[in-house]
Amino acid sequence: MKIEGTETLHAPRDRVWALLDDPQALASCTPGMQELRPTGPDEFEAILSIGIAAVRGTYKGKLRITERTPPERYAVQVEGSSGAGFVRAVGVLELEDQGAQTGVRWSGEVQVGGALTLGSRMIPGIARMLAGQFFQCLDRKLQEGSA
Template sequence: MKFEGESQLEGSKDAVWDALNDPRVIEKCTPGCQSLSIVAPDSYELVTKIGIASISGTYKGSMRLGDRLGREQYAMFAEGAGPIGTMSVAGTVALRENGAATSVNYSFEVQVGGAMTGMAQRALLPIAKLLTKQFFKSVDKLLAGASLPAAEEGGT
């Protein structure tokens, strides 16, 4: 399943790059993130709690960043498992200056397993969109200098 989109962040390309590659930002901005531990540079383990109807529950997983092309593009690999199935994500995130702001393009191949499969086509993409939007909104707030409260349940 393809999952693609674009977000505008209020910040220079460099600032956005630094934020998106910073595990502390990832921890603070990932919806529902309960904990992020650094296993190795660019390699993390996460626990997140999602609160959206049929996929609500605690998900454990890992995330790895890499394959960087300058400060323009990087690859992200993530996989996780929760009460209703498994998910793995692989793809790229690309940054582009857009005036004073920065456009972030993401393109992921998503594989789901277990009960999640049955709802994937209809329900999962909208949920993924919502969570991604929530993530970038938080990053945007951080860039604007806000200090974020501890992560709430994703999707609430």
């Protein structure tokens, strides 16, 4: 299933890029992230705990940055599993310079398996909600000057 959205971050594109390029900042802004551990160049192991309806559970998985085009485009591949099934996803962030602000277009393709398929109709809404929380956190960090 495809998901996509747009956001506006209140900082210039170079500052947004620097924050996106910081694994600790990404971990601190990812809802439910308990651990993000580097395993190689642009590769990480993650533990994520989500407490929302059909996707509730603790997921263990891998994240790999598949494309990095500073300061315009960032792509990732994610796979994880829990007792309820598995999730595989690819995602792309495109940053548009808007002077003092940055427009972000994000898109993703998500696959689920196991018992998670029972709640698959809810997943796009849940993904949009989690993405909104992620970008709100990034925006707060940018406005606080911690990036």
